[in-house]
Amino acid sequence: MLFVVEGEKSVLEGLSAFASQVELLACLDAFYPQIPSQFHSKTFSVTSKELEHISELKTPNKCIAIFKRPVRALLSNCFTIVLDGIQDPGNMGTILRLADWFGVKQVVCSKDTVDCYNSKVIQSSMGAIYRIPVHYTDLASYLTQTPQQKYGAMLNGTNYKKIDYPKDGILIMGNEGKGVRSEIEALIDIPVTIPRFGEAESLNVATATAILLAEIIQ
Amino acid sequence: MLFVVEGEKSVLEGLSAFASQVELLACLDAFYPQIPSQFHSKTFSVTSKELEHISELKTPNKCIAIFKRPVRALLSNCFTIVLDGIQDPGNMGTILRLADWFGVKQVVCSKDTVDCYNSKVIQSSMGAIYRIPVHYTDLASYLTQTPQQKYGAMLNGTNYKKIDYPKDGILIMGNEGKGVRSEIEALIDIPVTIPRFGEAESLNVATATAILLAEIIQ
Incomplete structure (x- = not known):
C-alpha cells in the first residue's frame, strides 16, 4: 500500500x-x-x-x-489514544499533531475511522504522520484484550480534572456526531467529561482531545 | 453590513x-x-x-x-480572548465554539483577523457566532487602554499550569504561522507556554486555545 x-x-x-x-x-x-x-x-x-x-x-x-506505508508493531503498556469512528480528516490530522506534541506513542483506530494517509490528514498532521504509528483494528476485541485502564470522553462522566491517570492508560475519543458507539462505551472503565461553563452543545473532538491530553500527560 | x-x-x-x-x-x-x-x-x-x-x-x-450584523458593546472587566491575525476560518470558528463552551463573554480581534461572518467560520462555530460577541479593533491601542492582566501564548513563557489566573484576564493568541506580532508581544504581562513532551514543532492555535481555556476557566 x-x-x-x-x-x-x-x-x-x-x-x-x-x-x-x-x-x-x-x-x-x-x-x-x-x-x-x-x-x-x-x-x-x-x-x-x-x-x-x-x-x-x-x-x-x-x-x-x-x-x-510502513508496517509498525502494536505496542502494549504505553499510553494510547483510541479513535472510534473519527470521520473528518482535519480532526484526525490535528489529533496526530497533538499526539506528536504530547509524546503519545501510538493511535489505535476503529476500521471505519478516516484513513490516516488521506492527503488532508497528512497536511494537517504537520509531519506527525511520520512519527506517530496509527493502527486500524477491531476496537472491541483490541480493548477486550488490553488490561490497561480505559478512559472515554463522554457527556456524563467524571470531571476529567478529578482523576489520577496512570502512565499507560487508554483514552477513547468518539465520532464527531455520534460519540463513542455503545459497544465500545461498554468497555470504558472511567467515562470522563470536560465541564461546560457556557452554552455550546459540544466541543470539537480535536479540541476535546487537546484538553484531555494536557491533563493526562504532565 | x-x-x-x-x-x-x-x-x-x-x-x-x-x-x-x-x-x-x-x-x-x-x-x-x-x-x-x-x-x-x-x-x-x-x-x-x-x-x-x-x-x-x-x-x-x-x-x-x-x-x-449586530452591533454589540465592547465589555470591560470580563475575561476576554484576543486574536492577533488568525487567518484560518476553521480555527476562528473552533475558537468561537470553545469560547461558547467555556462561557467566554467576548473575543477581540486585530483588524487583519479573518472575518467572523465568513461562511466557514459560521459553519465551524456551531452556533457560537450568535452568542459570542466578536470585535475588530486596533489591538495595540485596545490592549494599552485595558488595565486587565494580559497572558499571551508564546513558545518560551511560563508553564501555563503554574499560574493563578484572575477571573477577568485577557488571553492573547497569535497568527497560525507567525504567532503574536512583536508590537503586541510587548504588551503581554505574562507569556505562557504549553510544555512539549514529543517532537511536533507547534500546536494548532485552536487546540492551544482549548488547553489554555480549560486551565484558566474552572
Whole structure:
C-alpha cells in the first residue's frame, strides 16, 4: 500500500523519516537540487502544468512523493489514544499533531475511522504522520484484550480534572456526531467529561482531545 | 453590513437568536413550514436548482438566510480572548465554539483577523457566532487602554499550569504561522507556554486555545 505526500516541507521531512519507504518522486527542475542524491534514481522531472494535473492542491507545490506505508508493531503498556469512528480528516490530522506534541506513542483506530494517509490528514498532521504509528483494528476485541485502564470522553462522566491517570492508560475519543458507539462505551472503565461553563452543545473532538491530553500527560 | 447563513439548523438557530436582524430568507417549499410565521413576509421560495446557484456548499441545504450584523458593546472587566491575525476560518470558528463552551463573554480581534461572518467560520462555530460577541479593533491601542492582566501564548513563557489566573484576564493568541506580532508581544504581562513532551514543532492555535481555556476557566 502506498501514500502520496505533497509540499516541499512535508516531502523533505518524509525523505528523511521514511527513507526506506520512498517509491517515487515527481518534482519541478527548480526543486531537484533539494532532493538528497540517494533518491535521484527515483525522481522524475515534471513541468508545473503536469504537477497541476497530478496535484490535489489548488495551488500545487513543487514536489510530490509516493511512499510505501510502513508496517509498525502494536505496542502494549504505553499510553494510547483510541479513535472510534473519527470521520473528518482535519480532526484526525490535528489529533496526530497533538499526539506528536504530547509524546503519545501510538493511535489505535476503529476500521471505519478516516484513513490516516488521506492527503488532508497528512497536511494537517504537520509531519506527525511520520512519527506517530496509527493502527486500524477491531476496537472491541483490541480493548477486550488490553488490561490497561480505559478512559472515554463522554457527556456524563467524571470531571476529567478529578482523576489520577496512570502512565499507560487508554483514552477513547468518539465520532464527531455520534460519540463513542455503545459497544465500545461498554468497555470504558472511567467515562470522563470536560465541564461546560457556557452554552455550546459540544466541543470539537480535536479540541476535546487537546484538553484531555494536557491533563493526562504532565 | 449583512451576513449569510446556510443549513437548516444554523438558520433556525439564527432566526431564534437574531430575530430582529433577519433581512431575507430563501428556502425550498418543503422547508417553509419550519420557518416561524413572523418571518414569512421575508421568505422567498426557491427551487433546489436556484439554491445550488446561490449556495457556497457542495451539497446545498434547504435554506439560506441573510442577517444584519449586530452591533454589540465592547465589555470591560470580563475575561476576554484576543486574536492577533488568525487567518484560518476553521480555527476562528473552533475558537468561537470553545469560547461558547467555556462561557467566554467576548473575543477581540486585530483588524487583519479573518472575518467572523465568513461562511466557514459560521459553519465551524456551531452556533457560537450568535452568542459570542466578536470585535475588530486596533489591538495595540485596545490592549494599552485595558488595565486587565494580559497572558499571551508564546513558545518560551511560563508553564501555563503554574499560574493563578484572575477571573477577568485577557488571553492573547497569535497568527497560525507567525504567532503574536512583536508590537503586541510587548504588551503581554505574562507569556505562557504549553510544555512539549514529543517532537511536533507547534500546536494548532485552536487546540492551544482549548488547553489554555480549560486551565484558566474552572
